[in-house]
Amino acid sequence: MRIVSLAGGIGGARFLRGLRAAVPDAEITVIGNTGDDITLFGLRVCPDLDTVMYTLGGGINEEQGWGREKESHVVKEELAAYGVEPQWFGLGDRDFATHIVRSQMLEAGYTLSQVTEALCDRWQPGVRLLPMSDDRCETHVVITDEQGRRAVHFQEWWVRLRASVPAESIALVGADTAAPAPGVLAAIEAADFVILPPSNPVVSIGTILQIPGIREALTGKTVVGVSPIIGGAPVRGMADACLTAIGVETSAQAVLSLYGSDLLDGWLVAPEDSSVALEGVRVEARPLLMSDPDATAELARAALALAQELSR
Amino acid sequence: MRIVSLAGGIGGARFLRGLRAAVPDAEITVIGNTGDDITLFGLRVCPDLDTVMYTLGGGINEEQGWGREKESHVVKEELAAYGVEPQWFGLGDRDFATHIVRSQMLEAGYTLSQVTEALCDRWQPGVRLLPMSDDRCETHVVITDEQGRRAVHFQEWWVRLRASVPAESIALVGADTAAPAPGVLAAIEAADFVILPPSNPVVSIGTILQIPGIREALTGKTVVGVSPIIGGAPVRGMADACLTAIGVETSAQAVLSLYGSDLLDGWLVAPEDSSVALEGVRVEARPLLMSDPDATAELARAALALAQELSR
Incomplete structure (x- = not known):
């Protein structure tokens, strides 16, 4: 597999x-x-x-x-x-x-x-x-603080400011001319299916999807994602601050719509988000908390099972 | 001063x-x-x-x-x-x-x-x-070991091999085109006198003297050196291995001759080396062991006193 x-x-x-x-x-x-x-x-x-x-x-x-x-x-x-x-x-x-x-x-x-x-x-x-790429591309965030309106490196916003200042916009500097690293497109091409973990949909998964060619390569594959949002809040981290910056609500529904049905075939949400739906995407409710290795393996198994079913 | x-x-x-x-x-x-x-x-x-x-x-x-x-x-x-x-x-x-x-x-x-x-x-x-210089110049040593005859960086010979393999020659690669760092020649020019500590006469003091212009600048000054050799052995370190490499005996006399009377005006040797002599250089015998801070300050005072006397 x-x-x-x-x-x-x-x-x-x-x-x-x-x-x-x-x-x-x-x-x-x-x-x-x-x-x-x-x-x-x-x-x-x-x-x-x-x-x-x-x-x-x-x-x-x-x-x-x-x-x-x-x-x-x-x-x-x-x-x-x-x-x-x-x-x-x-x-x-x-x-x-x-x-x-x-x-x-x-x-x-x-x-x-x-x-x-x-x-x-x-x-x-x-x-x-x-x-994702051998080319240097770094996420920058536009903020306004006591030094005025300016773009700072993602880490400065995330680590120094703990995302306490609103991000006005988020840009992956260098993405336009970046190429997927050797082996990336071939691995996608050869894959039986693709799993999107509950990583940050803006500055992690969203960033990878901005490298020219990667999203296009994924479109033809069976892709199952795990929602990083449970009941309106990030499972961990500060994904809400990133979603707000790009005008997206912090909800399993909004992230599903952000990824879209051209990318996703399946979407795992928490039981409290079972009303989430998007045409062309199979949504299933599962316990999403990765509270221990067993629970995490169980979640991965659920994502795989859905992917296998959808790829048939 | x-x-x-x-x-x-x-x-x-x-x-x-x-x-x-x-x-x-x-x-x-x-x-x-x-x-x-x-x-x-x-x-x-x-x-x-x-x-x-x-x-x-x-x-x-x-x-x-x-x-x-x-x-x-x-x-x-x-x-x-x-x-x-x-x-x-x-x-x-x-x-x-x-x-x-x-x-x-x-x-x-x-x-x-x-x-x-x-x-x-x-x-x-x-x-x-x-x-001594802002230009990169590094000491290399020619040795013959199981890998054949080759030049290695000084540190490889000194630290890795602990100078256990004889140095066939020692060269400061880059010295020809190196310039003294800004301030070096001006400091020598302005100095009341110059003291050479008991550093390695080949790979420390000798190296500095190889930077074009430094030795020449020193020639006009009152220079007093402290012998790094006591009774035929280095005070510390492996200066003997370096002296041997350049065909110089490990003795206070030989290092005095190596520096020469064009450079030195005074030379402090240990009491057991009091027979050392070179025309044009005042040789004085003093306890050279820097066994504690007081003894070291006393040695420095002796070097300064000789320099002051010779510069009158």
């Missing part, structure tokens, strides 16, 4: 762990969001790719959902002692090593795909992890 | 601490060796500049003589877990932060002098620390 999944960070990574547990023999290709990527202290940081890699590779900080377990913060404290900015992004020492290896390889001329593959050699995530 | 001192790593840094204690009001400019510099994991490492900066700034690992106090090695262990080479160079987490800041600034277009000044803003070493 060949499965493609698009994924953002924490929610996507946890869902993928359930998916891998549900079908250990499946060939799973994960197309990871790189719109959150940022260069900090001269080092290239790919938060979502790393969250997927660490989560599936057994190195994640489980409680936090991102970063490494048993982490220390000596380098960050020393950088602060030098007065180097930004100080609001929490990189740990173990995590720094990943960014150092990545940056050194990128500087040497390797592509982000090649770097990701090399990093995964260590982590053995049990899936094939591909960045 | 204006003093210029050339300096390598551990021995030079300790001597400078004594010098600063001996004449707290003097304006001391240190011209640091950068021939040991190396790019590791994409980060620019300047071991001698950092040893001087950390030692005078109160951050040095006293026992080890190099690196930071209270150091951890998480990043290094993680890099090793990724299989990244080299694994023989011992960078600690605190130290990594210094190299990250330096690399980011160099990448942004700042010169090594500017970077060193910025790093010293934090450390406040109480001296003006200048790299």
Whole structure:
């Protein structure tokens, strides 16, 4: 069985762990969001790719959902002692090593795909992890704060401001000229079906779908999505702030409409959202909370079962 | 009082601490060796500049003589877990932060002098620390080992091989076209006298003297050196291996002759080397062991007293 999944960070990574547990023999290709990527202290940081890699590779900080377990913060404290900015992004020492290896390889001329593959050699995530693109494209957010109206990097809005200032618009800078990373379109083409985990529909899944060619390739496939919204609130994270920015209501119905029936064939919602409907999409109600590995695997199994049924 | 001192790593840094204690009001400019510099994991490492900066700034690992106090090695262990080479160079987490800041600034277009000044803003070493040159020039060593005859970076010979393989020759690659860093020649010009600490005469002081213009600028000044050799053995380190490589005996006499009377006006040797002599150079015997801060300050005072006497 060949499965493609698009994924953002924490929610996507946890869902993928359930998916891998549900079908250990499946060939799973994960197309990871790189719109959150940022260069900090001269080092290239790919938060979502790393969250997927660490989560599936057994190195994640489980409680936090991102970063490494048993982490220390000596380098960050020393950088602060030098007065180097930004100080609001929490990189740990173990995590720094990943960014150092990545940056050194990128500087040497390797592509982000090649770097990701090399990093995964260590982590053995049990899936094939591909960045959505080898081209640099980063999400920027227009905000108005005490410094006036300006565009900031997604991480500045998300991490420094905790999305407390409304996003007036969100744009993936560089998307127009970006190409899917090698293997992305071929994996979609070869897939039996595609699963969209409950990742952020705007700045994770939505970002991946903006890379020219990816959405088009998905149109011909059986695609089942898991709603990231339960009863009007995000399962986790601040997806509501992102949806508001693009004029979409925070509801399982609105996200379904945002994805549309040209993309989705099936849509899993929580029991309280069972009234959700869209012509051309099979909606099923299931418990969506990924409260533990078993519940997550069960959710993945439900998504797979629906996809298998729809692809017949 | 204006003093210029050339300096390598551990021995030079300790001597400078004594010098600063001996004449707290003097304006001391240190011209640091950068021939040991190396790019590791994409980060620019300047071991001698950092040893001087950390030692005078109160951050040095006293026992080890190099690196930071209270150091951890998480990043290094993680890099090793990724299989990244080299694994023989011992960078600690605190130290990594210094190299990250330096690399980011160099990448942004700042010169090594500017970077060193910025790093010293934090450390406040109480001296003006200048790299010998802003141009990259690195010491390489020709050796013959199981891989055949080849040139390796000085650090590979020094740290990985612990100088256990004889150096057939030692060359400062890039010296021909390197220029003294801004301020170096002016500081020498303005100096009342110049002190050469007991640093390695080949790969520390000798390296600095190879930068075109520096040795010439020193010729007109009163220069007093402290022998790095006591009774036929280096005070510390492996200077003997370097001297052998350039065909010079490991003795206070041979190093005096190597520096020559065109450079030196005074030469401090240990009591057991009191027979050392060279026409045109005043040789004085003094206890040279920098066994504690007081003894080191006393040695610096002796060098200063001789320099003052000779410059009259």
